[in-house]
Amino acid sequence: MSDAEHAAVPTVAPRKPAATIYDIAQLAGVNASTVSRALSTPGRISAKTEQKIHAAAKELNYRVNPAARALLTGRTRTIGLIVADITNPVFFDIVRGAEREAAEQDYTLVLAEFRESAEMEMLTARRLMPSVDGLILATSRLQPDEIRELAEEKPVVVINREVDHITAIVADVDSGVDEAVAHLASLGHTRIAYVAGPRRSWASHKRWSSIQQFAGAAGIETVEMSSDQPSMEAGRAIADEVLASGATAVMAYNDLIAIGLMQTLIARGVRVPDDISIIGFDNIFGADWTTPGLTSVGAPHSEAGKYAARGVLSLLAGTESDDRPYLRTSLVIRGSTAQARPA
Amino acid sequence: MSDAEHAAVPTVAPRKPAATIYDIAQLAGVNASTVSRALSTPGRISAKTEQKIHAAAKELNYRVNPAARALLTGRTRTIGLIVADITNPVFFDIVRGAEREAAEQDYTLVLAEFRESAEMEMLTARRLMPSVDGLILATSRLQPDEIRELAEEKPVVVINREVDHITAIVADVDSGVDEAVAHLASLGHTRIAYVAGPRRSWASHKRWSSIQQFAGAAGIETVEMSSDQPSMEAGRAIADEVLASGATAVMAYNDLIAIGLMQTLIARGVRVPDDISIIGFDNIFGADWTTPGLTSVGAPHSEAGKYAARGVLSLLAGTESDDRPYLRTSLVIRGSTAQARPA
């Protein structure tokens, strides 16, 4: 950075106060309440005064003061989104979907993460609550009661989890697991290991029971092992257990675990997919970067985020949106799955 | 979803109004203004009444109404962060860094994206402005004047860009490029192609001129080609031009372009790194998933986000934070770079 630029670094600029409806009223020669009406209830005003008011508003570069409006209406036009870990690629699409839907409805999205700690999650939710109209919990680690407690204050929508009395956006796990198990069965696999995610993850349990169900129907054995953290590190750490399990195929709670596991196995000379097949969940951005590419059960995350935001909004409006979307998961087959190694 | 659960889907729950300082005042038998003081200016009140007030507040589960406070103080305790594309992994760490710093200072982060459109970016900034105390622009595509215009209203901090009179958090490109060019030089490369990013990206121009500078000093030829979008797709599209350029090494504006390019080259039978070396920028999450792993010039993105948030806060406080951090970029060497193919 040059000295000249450094010297130019701004001190606190003297900001001129934003224009209010009173400024507009004065400029347009009407009362402030008339301005308010013209701006928020168009049509209930004479055409020419409305004209003048809009002109004045534009000239003064007027924006409504959200705080003042919120104080009166109780609505902040803001939605909170709480995720476990901002850097997990799964959330990008959820965040994007929610943000776009919110922006379209002229709502603003506030984002917070809780780093896999249920306690932090509750604290974060409480911290956000007063400044939002509703909350989206993505992959919550909270107890059902805690979620319902939050939902008593403001609208709450959960993603990828079912909680009694709470609006939920859940992709249908079965459709994708069905495909995945059928895929493995067709390749001759007879024993599948499942590497679970966080103990308090509803999605992890759901995935496991779905796997058990479809594998059972196909006469395939299943074995579960726990990793507790949904990270690449956890995938690396579970490699020994996977090898010892005798499974010829592994399904991991998410792609991060799957990729960590795959890296470690390959580094140890295990051939993927020849010696062992690997399937992840989420089909995250970059899942096709690995060699082999990761076969994964994907879901329309962006849609989930979008419908979650929409859910909060319709809860707010009191319009029971019956058109709950059906979100299907499906298998994306890449190179990490192949014919089972003969026993 | 079972029928029972479906039936249980909530209508708008009758939410009881939140407690105010008047409720506390009544319960504690004091005046509302005393409550306000006890809560916001601790110490200026007698110990026992303060005790009573806090007890009452806890009992009523009191939270301050941010709108009411903001109306009076003009402060929302909110920071806006505007990014080009939420799903670009570079931003994950920036967002995380900013969010953590904000949360620590009891601020809230609002997030919005503008999808690479400068017009959308300005609209988004204006939309957010009234409800935030300050703005962070990550990889802005705006004109300097537009940014200064925004900065007149509220504190603005830009990331990875220099704008006169605007606080900027910029990682030192030269350190990493120096390493990268030296690395390529040591491998015998004499002609480097640079695949540029968006035309309006300050960072892209900066990277290009830094490359020219260090390559020039090392007696290495450089050639620029433009991609305009910072995506994998753009990387795929530029493959022909790269091959035609006669360069034995490519540096791409970002890792996404680099990875798209690498995939396409490999698909066409070009060997990476034997036939051509590739270096990206940003060292995004997943850059080590590719085969070969992507050599990349990385920066401490999370730190950048953190200091950007801190910058907004200190601008707000009027404390000219002199301790602007030095953020160094550095080369992460993986498998995508090797000895130059003999001409």
Added chain:
DNA sequence: TTGTACGCGTTATCAT
């Protein structure tokens, strides 16, 4: 159709 007056919850100023 438009103006008047009040209240939302909080902080700040001025008394007491």
Added chain:
DNA sequence: ATGATAACGCGTACAA
């Protein structure tokens, strides 16, 4: 140390 009161900007019931 604490109470009374005004003010922030906006929306709305009521009056004109």
